[in-house]
Amino acid sequence: MKFKVLISDPLSEEGILPLKEAENVEVVVATDLSPDELAKTIKDFDALLVRSQTKVTREIIRNASKLKIIGRAGVGVDNIDLDAATEHGVIVVNAPDGNTNSAAEHTMAMLMSLARKIPQAYFALKNQKWDRKSHVGVELKGKTLGVIGLGRIGAEVAARAQGQRMNIIAYDPFLTAEKAEKMGVDYGTVEDVVKKADFITVHTPLLKETKHLINKDTFKLMKDGVQIVNCARGGIIDEDALYEAIVTKKVAGAALDVFEEEPAVNHKLLELHEVIATPHLGASTVEAQENVAIDVSKDVLNFLTTGLARNPVNLPSVPKEIMRRIEPYFHLSEKLGIFLTNLTEGVIEEINIYYSGELAEVEVAPLTRNTIKGILKKHLGEHVNDVNASYMAEKKGITVNEQKTNTSKGFTNLLKVEVKTKEGTKSVAGTLLNGLGARIVQVDTYSVDLVPEGHLVFIRHKDQPGAIGRVGSTLADQQINIATMQVGRSNVGGEAIMLLTIDKHLDEQELEQLDQLADIYGVTAINL
Numbered sequence: 001m002k003f004k005v006l007i008s009d010p011l012s013e014e015g016i017l018p019l020k021e022a023e024n025v026e027v028v029v030a031t032d033l034s035p036d037e038l039a040k041t042i043k044d045f046d047a048l049l050v051r052s053q054t055k056v057t058r059e060i061i062r063n064a065s066k067l068k069i070i071g072r073a074g075v076g077v078d079n080i081d082l083d084a085a086t087e088h089g090v091i092v093v094n095a096p097d098g099n100t101n102s103a104a105e106h107t108m109a110m111l112m113s114l115a116r117k118i119p120q121a122y123f124a125l126k127n128q129k130w131d132r133k134s135h136v137g138v139e140l141k142g143k144t145l146g147v148i149g150l151g152r153i154g155a156e157v158a159a160r161a162q163g164q165r166m167n168i169i170a171y172d173p174f175l176t177a178e179k180a181e182k183m184g185v186d187y188g189t190v191e192d193v194v195k196k197a198d199f200i201t202v203h204t205p206l207l208k209e210t211k212h213l214i215n216k217d218t219f220k221l222m223k224d225g226v227q228i229v230n231c232a233r234g235g236i237i238d239e240d241a242l243y244e245a246i247v248t249k250k251v252a253g254a255a256l257d258v259f260e261e262e263p264a265v266n267h268k269l270l271e272l273h274e275v276i277a278t279p280h281l282g283a284s285t286v287e288a289q290e291n292v293a294i295d296v297s298k299d300v301l302n303f304l305t306t307g308l309a310r311n312p313v314n315l316p317s318v319p320k321e322i323m324r325r326i327e328p329y330f331h332l333s334e335k336l337g338i339f340l341t342n343l344t345e346g347v348i349e350e351i352n353i354y355y356s357g358e359l360a361e362v363e364v365a366p367l368t369r370n371t372i373k374g375i376l377k378k379h380l381g382e383h384v385n386d387v388n389a390s391y392m393a394e395k396k397g398i399t400v401n402e403q404k405t406n407t408s409k410g411f412t413n414l415l416k417v418e419v420k421t422k423e424g425t426k427s428v429a430g431t432l433l434n435g436l437g438a439r440i441v442q443v444d445t446y447s448v449d450l451v452p453e454g455h456l457v458f459i460r461h462k463d464q465p466g467a468i469g470r471v472g473s474t475l476a477d478q479q480i481n482i483a484t485m486q487v488g489r490s491n492v493g494g495e496a497i498m499l500l501t502i503d504k505h506l507d508e509q510e511l512e513q514l515d516q517l518a519d520i521y522g523v524t525a526i527n528l
């Protein structure tokens with residue numbers, strides 16, 4: 001039987017040779033299909049290979065009745081509807097390493113062009129203007145580069161900028177003091193980074209948490225004359241706020257390879273003399289394109305013939321027998337991870353997962369991966385999934401321990417998750433109640449009984465008459481309905497907790513109002 005593979009974006013000829021030379025594969029290259037044509041054509045294909053141009057929408061996936069795998073020749077998979085692929089049992093693989101070097105080099109090229117106004121000077125000269133006065137630049141040496149997102153590309157950029165004798169200050173939720181010291185970089189919060197930097201470069205994925213990470217308020221904190229580089233994803237920087245910051249001379253210049261809407265022609269930022277730009281060229285080198293095409297071709301071929309993939313981005317297949325026994329706990333394990341990560345302060349160094357009761361008798365590795373995914377998702381978004389969760393934790397220097405114990409505290413099954421940071425240890429435990437579904441039964445040392453669903457608010461407060469009432473009436477004043485409420489305390493008059501389920505997610509302002517009430521130590525909104 002021959003597998004049919006469709007390549008719908010231009011990929012390196014050399015890179016797709018592994019597929020073209022495979023006896024059991026027929027390759028069709030069609031790089032000019034409209035979305036409608038692709039939605040029709042796809043139904044005959046077992047695999048689809050794309051770069052970033054093709055938008056693999058739910059509609060296309062829905063029509064792809066034979067499709068088994070989508071290969072993305074690059075890192076970001078934001079052009080693929082991952083949920084739809086997972087729902088339709090289509091595995092998505094990417095090529096995360098092949099373009100790191102190119103993207104880092106492009107960032108450096110943009111940084112240097114920005115500092116020395118090379119594109120502007122070139123443009124003037126092309127227009128017959130020998131203008132040296134308007135194109136005086138600044139040196140990089142001795143300046144501070146703020147790196148937000150110190151993953152594969154961010155770390156390469158930091159190392160290269162050190163070669164330019166720049167000082168580096170970075171923020172990444174997985175950056176510890178030890179790692180920073182080893183890399184010779186200073187570290188701090190986003191606020192610290194933007195306050196201290198002369199140049200700022202972003203290298204995070206585009207996630208809910210990173211959308212408009214650099215916004216009107218962040219620009220206000222920056223030094224006057226700061227310069228900004230974005231070779232990661234449009235949307236990490238709020239384009240309207242950037243425009244305003246340039247026009248008001250807060251920002252002296254910006255180098256952009258990516259935009260919120262691409263292709264970005266007629267963009268207002270491109271009208272500004274201070275902005276230099278490229279049309280999403282970070283990965284556009286012969287080497288990167290060959291690397292990513294080879295990696296993804298090999299992975300697709302391997303998956304079609306053996307069912308195994310090296311770089312899966314969405315759900316893997318779990319053997320049916322294991323799945324049948326552990327499937328009911330999947331939901332609970334991920335929710336416990338999400339819940340806990342929201343309560344955690346500081347950089348995660350250790351995750352301990354304790355299985356007891358019935359759970360101590362089954363293979364729990366997929367649950368462990370699922371729990372880690374829940375914990376890491378907040379910062380890694382689509383980059384973390386069940387397959388790569390353990391690998392991601394290891395890459396971030398997090399130790400994961402899995403233990404089976406006998407301490408099920410009277411429950412027939414108990415799953416307890418503990419996270420350690422330099423700030424302390426936080427834990428949460430849950431169980432599956434026969435016929436009633438999942439419950440969170442313990443938060444740190446407090447016993448609770450909570451369905452892990454919906455909009456939760458976790459409040460730490462002083463055990464004092466009136467504290468609970470003040471929270472209730474503050475929410476009532478804002479027309480926010482409380483569905484359930486749990487309270488617990490360690491000792492009379494000591495620290496206590498409230499866990500509320502409410503009918504909507506609290507916004508920043510609403511959280512702030514609760515936080516400012518008397519006897520309240522901290523308020524966290526959690527969406528499960």
Ligand SMILES: NC(=O)C1=CN([C@@H]2O[C@H](COP(=O)(O)OP(=O)(O)OC[C@H]3O[C@@H](n4cnc5c(N)ncnc54)[C@H](O)[C@@H]3O)[C@@H](O)[C@H]2O)C=CC1
Binds near residue numbers: 150154209231280284
């Ligand atoms: N312009 C282009 O052509 C290219 C763009 N990219 C983009 O570059 C970005 C980075 O790619 P990689 O380094 O390969 O990914 P990566 O996954 O290795 O690194 C991303 C880092 O961002 C960190 N992060 C997540 N949330 C954060 C937050 N709120 N604040 C600070 N850091 C946060 C993560 O912990 C991680 O270390 C991605 O968006 C990718 O799509 C990648 C290749 C080429």
Ligand SMILES: O=C(O)CCC(=O)C(=O)O
Binds near residue numbers: 099280283
């Ligand atoms: O395929 C491309 O050129 C875009 C590369 C990219 O943005 C990525 O790999 O995330």
